[in-house]
Amino acid sequence: MHKTITGFSKLSKSDKIDWIVDTYFPNNNSAKIILKQYWNSDNKLQQLHDEFIENTITNYYLPFGVAPNFLINGKTYTIPMTIEESSVVAAASKAAKFWFDRGGFKTEVISTTKIGQVHFTYDGNTEELTSFFKGMKSKFFEDTTSITKSMNNRGGGILDIELKNQTEKLNNYYQLHATFETMDAMGANFINSCLEQFAITLKSEAKTTLKGNLNVVMSILSNYVPNCLVRAEVNCKIEDLTENPNVSPEAFAEKFIQAVRIAEIEPYRAVTHNKGIMNGIDAVVLATGNDFRAVEAGVHAYASRNGSYSSLTHAEVKDGTFKFWMEIPLALGTVGGLTSLHPLVKLALEMLGKPSAKELMQIVAVAGLAQNFAALRSLTTTGIQEGHMKMHLMNILNQFEATTEEKDKLVSHFKTHTVTHSSVVEAITNLRANH
Numbered sequence: 001m002h003k004t005i006t007g008f009s010k011l012s013k014s015d016k017i018d019w020i021v022d023t024y025f026p027n028n029n030s031a032k033i034i035l036k037q038y039w040n041s042d043n044k045l046q047q048l049h050d051e052f053i054e055n056t057i058t059n060y061y062l063p064f065g066v067a068p069n070f071l072i073n074g075k076t077y078t079i080p081m082t083i084e085e086s087s088v089v090a091a092a093s094k095a096a097k098f099w100f101d102r103g104g105f106k107t108e109v110i111s112t113t114k115i116g117q118v119h120f121t122y123d124g125n126t127e128e129l130t131s132f133f134k135g136m137k138s139k140f141f142e143d144t145t146s147i148t149k150s151m152n153n154r155g156g157g158i159l160d161i162e163l164k165n166q167t168e169k170l171n172n173y174y175q176l177h178a179t180f181e182t183m184d185a186m187g188a189n190f191i192n193s194c195l196e197q198f199a200i201t202l203k204s205e206a207k208t209t210l211k212g213n214l215n216v217v218m219s220i221l222s223n224y225v226p227n228c229l230v231r232a233e234v235n236c237k238i239e240d241l242t243e244n245p246n247v248s249p250e251a252f253a254e255k256f257i258q259a260v261r262i263a264e265i266e267p268y269r270a271v272t273h274n275k276g277i278m279n280g281i282d283a284v285v286l287a288t289g290n291d292f293r294a295v296e297a298g299v300h301a302y303a304s305r306n307g308s309y310s311s312l313t314h315a316e317v318k319d320g321t322f323k324f325w326m327e328i329p330l331a332l333g334t335v336g337g338l339t340s341l342h343p344l345v346k347l348a349l350e351m352l353g354k355p356s357a358k359e360l361m362q363i364v365a366v367a368g369l370a371q372n373f374a375a376l377r378s379l380t381t382t383g384i385q386e387g388h389m390k391m392h393l394m395n396i397l398n399q400f401e402a403t404t405e406e407k408d409k410l411v412s413h414f415k416t417h418t419v420t421h422s423s424v425v426e427a428i429t430n431l432r433a434n435h
Helices: 013-024 030-037 043-050 088-100 126-143 145-153 188-209 249-265 267-287 292-303 343-351 357-379 384-399 404-413 421-434
Strands: 064-072 075-082 106-109 114-122 157-165 173-181 214-222 229-237 313-318 321-329
Touching: 013 030, 064 088, 064 343, 064 357, 075 088, 075 267, 075 343, 075 357, 088 267, 088 357, 106 357, 114 188, 126 145, 126 157, 126 188, 145 157, 145 188, 173 188, 188 214, 229 357, 249 267, 249 313, 249 321, 249 357, 267 292, 267 321, 267 343, 267 357, 292 321, 321 357, 384 404, 384 421, 404 421
Parallel strands: none
Antiparallel strands: 064 075, 106 229, 114 173, 114 214, 157 173, 229 321, 313 321
């Protein structure tokens, strides 16, 4: 067993690293070198990164790429993407170019409402609690005036507060269910501050008014945002659908739609189908300094809203027109958090034209729809592995520390050969043996 340590957080970064290396890598001289080589040479920039989280010992790099040629509501974008998976950026770029020539992507923000809840128990009479809530509802708004003033000035704030009776699900359990508009902020801190004040007001008023015992369990925003919705769509005449001369547009559309319908009714397929959508979404969410874990949780809950996990995208042919679309919940921000701190996040948002939160919702949704289109097109024509493995080739070559000359020869070789891990190993072994 490794030794425990007291006061680790109070150590300097160098001392933290020394302890990590001595404890876990006693015979590995390169461990400290690896950790330190990812430090930024600009001390000010490194300190900024060190202070993002606690106990920082180094930086963890992910590729920051771009996918050009996205036409969204008549405006052209180059979309920044932060992701480590091969072929994602290439697939998004290819889908963007395909739809650029067919009218581009159409998007619409349906709603932007976010939710927070105060969870509490009450063992008294429900009718008394309901009457109590109605009588003091306005006080929740009054007591949060200092918190909401700035947000109200920007056009946002608390939209409504409801009392929800959940005692059929859990004994004595109730909620204050509040809806919010947070404008260009993701709004987590704003919402949570309001909720904690609601809890203080609720407890204070309950003591002097209610006969039963009221106990606040917790106050927290919800990452399930089914009313913070954006729609993204592509459509074209069916004869314009395919680039492949060996496949008729009608045959392509039929197989594509069938693949979507399978994902609509088969959860095993739907999870992988939606994961492909999230390849595009998460990459842009990360690049723009937003919380991809919150987005993931909310999206997958939404995919299960009808009782079974299902596809987020849908497709049809109607009156000779192919249509592919998605409605998805996205709670995003373009102010606050990392958006004004991380230099690459600021750069990413500037590249996108300094979008509002609503505009960013649309851009992110389009990246997800494009990714899904690219994946389904590959799956229903050439298969997913051909393109993916060609992109993954460089990763395999780097594992074997291939030289520039070896890479050039092997990339050329695999233009006409199937890429698998074993075939690459065989090719590089033969190349080195012949040398």
